Amino acid sequence: MNETTAQLLPGPGAVDPAGAAAVLRHARDVLVVGHVRPDADAAGSAIALATALRRAGTPATVAFGGPDQVPDTVAVLDRDGIVVPAAEAPADPDLLVCCDTSARRRLGDLSDRLDRARSSLAIDHHASFTGFATHHLVDPVAPATVTLVRRVLAELGAGIDPVIARALFAGLYTDTGGFRWGGADAMRLGAELVDAGAEPRELLRELSGTRPFGWLAAQATVLAGARSEPDAACGAGLVWAVVDACTATRYRDETVTIVGELLATAGDGVAALLTETAADAWSVSLRGTGAPDLSRVATALGGGGHPAAAGFERTGTRDEILAALRAGLAA
Numbered sequence: 001m002n003e004t005t006a007q008l009l010p011g012p013g014a015v016d017p018a019g020a021a022a023v024l025r026h027a028r029d030v031l032v033v034g035h036v037r038p039d040a041d042a043a044g045s046a047i048a049l050a051t052a053l054r055r056a057g058t059p060a061t062v063a064f065g066g067p068d069q070v071p072d073t074v075a076v077l078d079r080d081g082i083v084v085p086a087a088e089a090p091a092d093p094d095l096l097v098c099c100d101t102s103a104r105r106r107l108g109d110l111s112d113r114l115d116r117a118r119s120s121l122a123i124d125h126h127a128s129f130t131g132f133a134t135h136h137l138v139d140p141v142a143p144a145t146v147t148l149v150r151r152v153l154a155e156l157g158a159g160i161d162p163v164i165a166r167a168l169f170a171g172l173y174t175d176t177g178g179f180r181w182g183g184a185d186a187m188r189l190g191a192e193l194v195d196a197g198a199e200p201r202e203l204l205r206e207l208s209g210t211r212p213f214g215w216l217a218a219q220a221t222v223l224a225g226a227r228s229e230p231d232a233a234c235g236a237g238l239v240w241a242v243v244d245a246c247t248a249t250r251y252r253d254e255t256v257t258i259v260g261e262l263l264a265t266a267g268d269g270v271a272a273l274l275t276e277t278a279a280d281a282w283s284v285s286l287r288g289t290g291a292p293d294l295s296r297v298a299t300a301l302g303g304g305g306h307p308a309a310a311g312f313e314r315t316g317t318r319d320e321i322l323a324a325l326r327a328g329l330a331a
Contacts, residue, residue: 065108
């Protein structure tokens, strides 16, 4: 993302990449975190930034506020072993950096670090960002948070070695849908990272991981239970499916792929995957074309995201969650 196309979010504490770099330079030690259930953009941003800080001599650690075990597809980015469990994260860091996190609640078990840290910096690209940090670098038109981290690293004068390149490429590739969006800037950055040692073929194989044979039957069961509601979302349509708690626990890393399968059948409508995380507790992933604005829908339901990709967490029965979603899509 070039400076000329950036649309940095203003407000108290707003900084540009140079300002974010200045905040980082003055930190004695840094705890870098991402949102709960981190995806490749959250993990890649955090790992790349913390790795560069360590290379420059600043003590830096990465942690996520849940679940306790980082998904295998994210753990492959942690080549230097800088990710620690939330329980082992520094209790009172000098600087807390929150990557790809739109709201305090998305920090999960690490949200208390906002109160304990001397200062905080949020680096994010969600339009639903809530301004919870001391400083923030937020660009809603950036295709991925890693693009903002790359600009900060440039301001720091940090070199891009293969470990950092892998982490940045993972977030860029996944959040642009395999470079389906993000434009020429995203492709140029991708080329830069490949030149720096990202090795896409190996990296993407590791991110995709291997799946147990039993997943074929589990996926078939979930998809067989999918439902289509052509009149929902003001006539755009809604396709939804449910992953029960047992399946979600057994195949956690695999279930996230199902929403893409649903979207492929939704046309110009909305795809929703309801994942049961506990009794009467749900994580809902939404995908669409940008109309309706899923960021608006998810924010109203306690979550956030982007116009074409968003999500929320909510308690209630399955039918209550669906009723709330239908109402949100109709508003």
